[in-house]
Amino acid sequence: MLIGELAARTQVPAKTIRYYEEVRLMAPPARAPNRYRDFDQPAVERLKFIRGAQSLGFGLGEIREIIAYRDRGETPCAHVLDLIQRRSRELVERIDELRRSQKELEKLARRARRLSPKDCEPSQICHLLAPAGSD
Structure with a gap:
């Protein structure tokens, strides 16, 4: 063909x-x-x-x-099993990273709701992403 x-x-x-x-x-x-x-x-x-x-x-x-x-x-099956297990572990690690990021974003969102856009200083790009304690 x-x-x-x-x-x-x-x-x-x-x-x-x-x-x-x-x-x-x-x-x-x-x-x-x-x-x-x-x-x-x-x-x-x-x-x-x-x-x-x-x-x-x-x-x-x-x-x-x-x-x-x-x-x-x-037969590649033993090698494939090793790859599958490694990929599965990598996904578990990535999911953990994503969960940590999600918690951090939720924390930032709670903080952002307490801050006023009027309080954003010209020296800051966006005070919502500034380190905590700098607002």
Whole structure:
């Protein structure tokens, strides 16, 4: 199948498919006599895998590692489990960071409701974000 059909079947833009080929996420396809790329069904499956992994937050480097296992004839599942566990821990840490930020913003909002815009000094960009105690 031509790149346009592959793009339509996978909803991945042709430009992205070419990029994946360039960075070796996609194996170079066979070429038709007219030199057009001629993709097969495994290319469809690989693109779906790449997009699915991306939707879970995996980067192209991690996806490339997973694909490399398979390309060597190895099962990547143990490696993928390690990546999943690491990604899960990173998400827990990020959620904690976001919760801390949310609490800080709520504290700032409470403080901001007590302050008057008239009290904002010209030397301050915005006194609502000035360190506490400087108002």
